[in-house]
Amino acid sequence: MGDTVKGRVLYKKEWKDWWERNYERKARGDRGPDTESKLNESDFNELSPMLVKHRDFLFAGREKCRIFVPLSGASPNVKWIADQGHAVVGVECAPYAILDFFETNSIEYIKTVSKVDPSYNVYTAKGIDIVIFEGDYFNFNADIAGGKMDGVSDTASLNTIPFNKREEYVTVMLSLLKSDSRYLLSGWDFGEFRTWPYNPWNISKKDVKKLFGDKCTSTLLDENVTQWGVDRTFLIQPK
Numbered sequence: 717m718g719d720t721v722k723g724r725v726l727y728k729k730e731w732k733d734w735w736e737r738n739y740e741r742k743a744r745g746d747r748g749p750d751t752e753s754k755l756n757e758s759d760f761n762e763l764s765p766m767l768v769k770h771r772d773f774l775f776a777g778r779e780k781c782r783i784f785v786p787l788s789g790a791s792p793n794v795k796w797i798a799d800q801g802h803a804v805v806g807v808e809c810a811p812y813a814i815l816d817f818f819e820t821n822s823i824e825y826i827k828t829v830s831k832v833d834p835s836y837n838v839y840t841a842k843g844i845d846i847v848i849f850e851g852d853y854f855n856f857n858a859d860i861a862g863g864k865m866d867g868v869s870d871t872a873s874l875n876t877i878p879f880n881k882r883e884e885y886v887t888v889m890l891s892l893l894k895s896d897s898r899y900l901l902s903g904w905d906f907g908e909f910r911t912w913p914y915n916p917w918n919i920s921k922k923d924v925k926k927l928f929g930d931k932c933t934s935t936l937l938d939e940n941v942t943q944w945g946v947d948r949t950f951l952i953q954p955k
């Protein structure tokens with residue numbers, strides 16, 4: 717995590733390249749870290765324990781919620797949420813991350829182009845309620861998504877967003893939420909352990925207040941102090 721390798725500057729193009737290299741390495745049976753970026757797939761191929769632990773705050777006893785997973789990568793969270801009986805909408809810029817997700821989980825899909833915005837490819841799973849949009853998060857909206865969301869599962873996605881893009885990230889997010897939405901946000905605050913000038917960036921308690929404070933309530937649900945810093949989970953709800 718404390719890696720300062722230049723290749724860890726991961727903006728959209730670099731993410732796409734990383735996922736493509738990761739996909740090819742996997743196909744070759746190479747399970748070591750990516751020598752170019754030193755980014756490990758294991759950094760984000762695990763089901764979030766915070767999502768599992770705090771699921772009741774997200775679902776709140778509601779059936780068949782529509783849950784948004786921003787920057788979904790190949791996250792196992794997507795299938796886990798769908799397995800709980802909910803519908804998942806993901807958005808991810810890297811086609812190889814999406815391929816990885818469907819292949820790893822042995823889920824078949826149909827790939828189409830969005831009729832609302834043809835810059836998005838749409839991967840609709842067969843036999844399970846998952847739709848992943850391939851495209852830029854920052855241009856995503858409720859029309860492209862086919863409606864607003866009952867909830868959000870955000871694990872380390874806001875951490876990926878540099879400080880100067882965070883207000884825009886939140887604006888897009890809030891435009892996607894129904895008024896009674898429940899947004900589970902897990903993020904790292906590396907604090908003084910953060911020695912690298914690249915992604916992932918910090919999320920402090922102050923950041924959460926500043927970003928959501930005017931329009932939402934935020935409740936701290938969990939706080940785990942580790943050798944890397946503090947991992948916190950918040951419940952965010954529109955006011």
Ligand SMILES: C[S@@+](CC[C@H](N)C(=O)[O-])C[C@H]1O[C@@H](n2cnc3c(N)ncnc32)[C@H](O)[C@@H]1O
Nearest residue numbers: 731760787789791808809810852853871873876
């Ligand atoms: C740290 S990973 C997200 C991890 C994921 N939330 C999880 O739980 O495993 C960040 C993801 O965001 C994607 N990404 C980065 N910028 C993006 C953008 N502007 N639009 C859509 N996806 C983006 C990357 O390709 C990458 O898969």
